[in-house]
Amino acid sequence: MAENSALLMRAIGDELAQRMIPELTSADARERATLAKMVLEQLAADLDVLPEVAQRGLAQEFSREIEIALQALPALGLAEQIQMWRSQLGSIAAEPGVATQRRMESLRALAASIVRHAADLGNDADMRASVSRLGTVDHRWLTNYEAARQQKSAQRTAASPSQAEDAAPPRAAVPEPTAGTVTQYLRRRFPSVRLESTAVVPIPGGRSKKTFFISLEANDTLPLELVMRQDYALRYEGTKVRDEYTPLLKLAQRGLAVPRPLHLEADESELGPPFLLMQRLPGGPPGSYFGMRTPCPGAFRELARMLAQLHRIPPAELGFAAPAPGTSDSLLLLIETYQRKWRENATRASPLIDYAYAWAKAECTKDPSSLAIVHGDAGPYNLLIDNDRLSALLDWEFVHVGDPAVDLGIVRVYAEEFMNWDDFVAEYTAAGAVAVPERRVQLGMLVNFLKGTTLVATSGRNFEEGWTREFVKGANSFTGLRLIELRIAALMQRFGAV
Secondary structure, three states, X not given: OHHHHHHHHHHHHHHHHHHHHHHOOOHHHHHHHHHHHHHHHHHHHHHHOHHHHHHHHHHHHHHHHHHHHHHHOOOOOOHHHHHHHHHHHHHOXXXXXXXXXXXXXXXXXXXXXXXXXXXXXXXXXXXXXHHHHHHHHHHHHHHHHHHHHHHHHHHOOOOOOOOOOOOOOOOOOOOOOOHHHHHHHHHHHOOOOOOOEEEEEEOOOOOOOEEEEEEEOOOOOOOOEEEEEEOOOOOOOOOOOHHHHHHHHHHHHHOOOOOOEEEEEOOOEOOEOOEEEEEOOOOEOOEEOOEEOOOOHHHHHHHHHHHHHHHOXXXXXXXXXXXXXXXXXXXXXXXXXXXXXXXXXXXXXXXXXXXXXXXXXXXXXXXXXXOEEEOOOOOHHHEEEEOOEEEEEOOOOOOEEEOOHHHHHHHXXXXXXXXXXXXXXXXXXXXXXXXXXXXHHHHHHHHHHHHHHHHHHHHHHHHHOOOOOOHHHHHHHHHHHHHHHHHHHHHHHHOOOO
């Protein structure tokens, strides 16, 4: 029965890939259909791949490692908790077949609970050993599962289209803007000018904001082509577009490669939640959150110089308060903020992610921090590249006073795919920036995906609690989480943490 269900799910995925997706005309529809195929593939793998991996002894190994970790934990202050964990471990039955999925979810949830408690209680050597042990066994489980899933995929004769590169932009419960409603809004806000919209096109790729291209008829007030960047109307949400307006305006006045903001609507309107209107610049993103599509070393050298310039701007100039002397490590505070959001909103357990947070917090103590204005999300999905030139660095929702390692680490994740990292650093320092310790840059690489855990967690919670029925929110929280786990797993292995 399970095998038939998995075959059916993959058959539906093949139908989407081979017959439906090629016929779709909009980028938004193609993104959604590809995400649907990815969800079906993961559901199918949970039915026929997961039991095979567990039967190789990995489920028993996971259970055994939890018991060893419990034995290593110091009993002081944890005796009752350890007893409860042992009782939970004993109640997790060794179920065969498809029921193995339930067993593995229970083991991972228990391991995540132990990692969280142990990581929060202190820096005792036995505590660290238990946290590391459980993070490592979860890493082993994930990588074995993924290898088996890829092998299963390779054995199939049907061609598999490439994975979606970003989640398509979710639609809010309120109607999306149209040419008519945009015209109505603009005429109300700019009554002395006759403005008319001729087209509104939703742009796929946004995870925390909606984006639209707006076309206008010729006028003397606004450009003919605009970008509308809009908040979601959700219970669990993050930054607001109003927080981006002043920094963007100041940066544009300084001549940095950013889109100039033209209008801020800070309140609800006939177009829905608050939004920004900005100039539309040439070019397109050279990649997605999960990797590059187009190598662009020239543009990345320009990005290095731009980040150097950004990191030297006094915080007060962009409206940020200068940090007080003796302020805590900003990178540590950022990791703790992401950890809190992950814990509050995660609907699926991940011991590896919980271990990664604990490991990253410990690593922060090994190098001094520094402070600067940082973009906070300078990946290829937020770049506009035109003929290997940097047109703009977009989406300033995460701009803050923090450690430059955040920007450098995020960029490094992608730059290393096509250029020597030392070349990027040379451009950065030659433009007047101060070199950042290697270990903190590595932490910045990990922070890129730790931040991703908070985005998929809030997406999942909004979807599960009914604050949105947007398909992409649910699909991205399911498939996106696994992709992020695998990227974290690769980095943790690279840094010798597992």
